[in-house]
Amino acid sequence: MLQLADAHRQADPAFAHWAAGYGVIRHDPLTQLRVRQMVEELVALGRTPDAGTAWQRLAAADRVTSAGMWLVAHMTYSQRVRTDGAALEFDDFKTTPEGHTGGSLNMVSAYAGYLLMDALDGVTRAWMMGQGHCVAAIDALNLLVGNMTDRHAERYDLSDAGLSRFVGDFYAYTLNPDGTPASPLGSHVNAHTAGGVMEGGYLGFAELQYVHAPLKDERLVAFLSDGAFEEQRGSDWAPRWWRAEDSGLVSPIIILNGRRIEQRSQITQQGGERWLDRHLRLNGFDPIALDGRDPASIAWGIHVMESRLQAGAAVPGSDVRLPYGIAETIKGFGFPGAGTNASHNLPLPGNPARDAEARTLFNEGTAALFVAFPELEEAITALNSHDVQQRVRERDHALADRQVDTPRVPAIADRSTGGESSPMTALDEQFVAIAEANPGLRVRVGNPDELRSNKLDRTLDAMKHRVHEPEPGVAESAIGAVITALNEEAVVCAALGNKGGLNLVVTYEAFAPKMLGAVRQELIFARHLAQAGRPPGWLGVPLVLTSHTWENAKNEQSHQDPTMAEALLGEMADISRVVFPPDANGAAAALAHAYAQRGTVTTLVVPKRPVPHELTPQQAQSLAVTGATCLAGDPATAAILLVATGAYQLQEVRRARARLVERNVSAAILYLGEPGRFRTPRDPAEARYVHPDSEVQALFPLDRPRVFVTHTRPEPFLGALRRLDTGPATTAALGFVNRGGTLDVPGLLFANRSTWAHVVDTAAGVLGKSRDSLLSDAELAAVDGRGDPATILRPATGLAP
Numbered sequence: 001m002l003q004l005a006d007a008h009r010q011a012d013p014a015f016a017h018w019a020a021g022y023g024v025i026r027h028d029p030l031t032q033l034r035v036r037q038m039v040e041e042l043v044a045l046g047r048t049p050d051a052g053t054a055w056q057r058l059a060a061a062d063r064v065t066s067a068g069m070w071l072v073a074h075m076t077y078s079q080r081v082r083t084d085g086a087a088l089e090f091d092d093f094k095t096t097p098e099g100h101t102g103g104s105l106n107m108v109s110a111y112a113g114y115l116l117m118d119a120l121d122g123v124t125r126a127w128m129m130g131q132g133h134c135v136a137a138i139d140a141l142n143l144l145v146g147n148m149t150d151r152h153a154e155r156y157d158l159s160d161a162g163l164s165r166f167v168g169d170f171y172a173y174t175l176n177p178d179g180t181p182a183s184p185l186g187s188h189v190n191a192h193t194a195g196g197v198m199e200g201g202y203l204g205f206a207e208l209q210y211v212h213a214p215l216k217d218e219r220l221v222a223f224l225s226d227g228a229f230e231e232q233r234g235s236d237w238a239p240r241w242w243r244a245e246d247s248g249l250v251s252p253i254i255i256l257n258g259r260r261i262e263q264r265s266q267i268t269q270q271g272g273e274r275w276l277d278r279h280l281r282l283n284g285f286d287p288i289a290l291d292g293r294d295p296a297s298i299a300w301g302i303h304v305m306e307s308r309l310q311a312g313a314a315v316p317g318s319d320v321r322l323p324y325g326i327a328e329t330i331k332g333f334g335f336p337g338a339g340t341n342a343s344h345n346l347p348l349p350g351n352p353a354r355d356a357e358a359r360t361l362f363n364e365g366t367a368a369l370f371v372a373f374p375e376l377e378e379a380i381t382a383l384n385s386h387d388v389q390q391r392v393r394e395r396d397h398a399l400a401d402r403q404v405d406t407p408r409v410p411a412i413a414d415r416s417t418g419g420e421s422s423p424m425t426a427l428d429e430q431f432v433a434i435a436e437a438n439p440g441l442r443v444r445v446g447n448p449d450e451l452r453s454n455k456l457d458r459t460l461d462a463m464k465h466r467v468h469e470p471e472p473g474v475a476e477s478a479i480g481a482v483i484t485a486l487n488e489e490a491v492v493c494a495a496l497g498n499k500g501g502l503n504l505v506v507t508y509e510a511f512a513p514k515m516l517g518a519v520r521q522e523l524i525f526a527r528h529l530a531q532a533g534r535p536p537g538w539l540g541v542p543l544v545l546t547s548h549t550w551e552n553a554k555n556e557q558s559h560q561d562p563t564m565a566e567a568l569l570g571e572m573a574d575i576s577r578v579v580f581p582p583d584a585n586g587a588a589a590a591l592a593h594a595y596a597q598r599g600t601v602t603t604l605v606v607p608k609r610p611v612p613h614e615l616t617p618q619q620a621q622s623l624a625v626t627g628a629t630c631l632a633g634d635p636a637t638a639a640i641l642l643v644a645t646g647a648y649q650l651q652e653v654r655r656a657r658a659r660l661v662e663r664n665v666s667a668a669i670l671y672l673g674e675p676g677r678f679r680t681p682r683d684p685a686e687a688r689y690v691h692p693d694s695e696v697q698a699l700f701p702l703d704r705p706r707v708f709v710t711h712t713r714p715e716p717f718l719g720a721l722r723r724l725d726t727g728p729a730t731t732a733a734l735g736f737v738n739r740g741g742t743l744d745v746p747g748l749l750f751a752n753r754s755t756w757a758h759v760v761d762t763a764a765g766v767l768g769k770s771r772d773s774l775l776s777d778a779e780l781a782a783v784d785g786r787g788d789p790a791t792i793l794r795p796a797t798g799l800a801p
Helices: 002-011 013-019 029-044 051-077 101-121 132-145 160-169 205-212 233-241 266-270 272-282 295-313 356-369 373-383 423-437 457-463 488-497 509-531 563-569 584-595 617-626 647-662 684-689 693-699 714-720 745-751 756-767 777-783
Strands: 126-129 219-225 249-256 285-291 322-328 443-447 482-484 502-508 541-546 576-579 601-605 628-632 640-645 667-672 706-710 731-734
Touching (some): 051 101, 051 132, 101 295, 205 488, 249 272, 266 272, 423 541, 457 482, 488 509, 541 584, 563 576, 584 601, 640 647, 647 667, 706 714, 731 756
Parallel strands (some): 249 322, 541 601, 706 731
């Protein structure tokens, strides 16, 4: 192999110029042969004009890579950049250096390889990076090649002043007067990172999303972390989901540098690249060994992975194994301290601002990476082939700015003629109707366990579980849209990754907190994009929490947990919508309204058991839009406001009102379906979403005492709704108080002091009335825990059950 590479170098000077490497970058004989074969193939296919152009771009990538590593080292340690390459003095350095330096240095070669492959074959691919803390690599290279967002372009350029401002902004901690960061650079991928689609702050989620992200004719390169490989294990299942029929080309590349923050990664401890290769093959991947120190090897890996997918897809019925690049490298390669635990953050033994030895190491390390600016500018020009190839820049790749047309939504069925039905059945029918009305939208249904138990029979029959080998008589298909795995993180990421399509996620409420990290990361990034003037255009994602706290009375207390709704109620209301439909029409309307949003997650807490019909279709649509409605009485004249959030809570409130009216106490029933619309806004964006004081006070007059009965715990509920809280003397809240067990629904309501009788008793308190004027002695004994619970669990006289 070495002799063959030598022969090629002697026969082709342009090839030899690239093959000689540059600075710390070397091209081993295997990479030289692989790349030469790739170049010949690209020229033959007309993707590259000629071999000379290809070798010029390959050599340019070496120089851009070296300069990128040079700039990353400056970002961590220095506050000044000298484009003449002169050594820095002590006062040129930051007093407090910071940066995830080792991983960022590794990512320079990887991202440069991605830029190189785009230039070689004239295709702008999408990219995502799971290890968002390596953003210095992306921002540095984007600056060097001029691939910047407007915010970066207005502050940075390749002059000494522009580069010095750039490195000074990194971990600057400066604030604008409104408390937002003044620097457009972040510790992780942020809304100003050109082409960034996710923060990558919580390791493991890119690994779960990448296979679902590109649409059929798109291409994606996913940079993954060997540390994150130990996080969300559902990433092992990516081959279960890729299909040529509806999936774009994906090139996952794990940066195998062997170290986490404080120790070797588990992969390295178990045997390194060979162990990982065997593991991946057992899980349906087709692993490919790459040199993670060499951008050319990364580019070749992208090319060969796409070629293998295309070749497999061209054979009908073939079982295509998903390629997976293993880019082996040394953490912090190319700079002093490489391969040590220290390389994760600050690889030098001291601070160059105070330590002469560290300063010498920095200057020696950066000198080895320095590229003279005339040579660098020539390399940048060679890589920036966008105009001649008539392609968009990498900042504008397909995933970077998803804009999905508003889907057609059929009218909801009218279930308001008395009786009762399952809200989940209504939601099921509405979802299938929307999917069928929008055949151009790729569907992903995230399902951790059981759709039929959750009343999504039509969805399952129409969409089917996605499997490799369907079982006869079961709702399964090789191209099914239902992503089923007993792994909440994996299935929610299937929907969050499918930003070009139509999504639905359904789970037991008690198990939903396992999804919280993924959902919260998505919400934060989407909101930051909007604040940066790039509002996301993907359709809102409904996250349905069913088999919920009150319905899971029949299971143990582990299944009785409203934490997810409470946590997401704490996020910003304009992007995190938490909705409690009271009945079937309400559920169907809330689902449709969720898809009318952009860049949001709508958490729908939906009963699956039949509950009474409460809303007409018009009322349901109004509730979906406004978040609250009056169902009985007049808030302006009633003696008390009874406010329900949750279907079962509404039933108890109705019973409580009947008792109050029977005892000559007028009461209005308000249904608060989206509490976040009525909170105190925390910033201008949220203020534009929540209701103004006039609308809030029309439903909740300040001079009326009130009792809230909520699906959630009362304390976080009231905490979010201080705007509606008139103080402990006139406002009270009932809800889940962490009591449960194997019970029925009435029993769980009683255990958590949320029955109609508890509502009446609480109403007496805020009204200043005696308890015994509203409840009998036996009822009071039950409420106080002294009597028979059945006294109040049976329907009271004159009240419907």
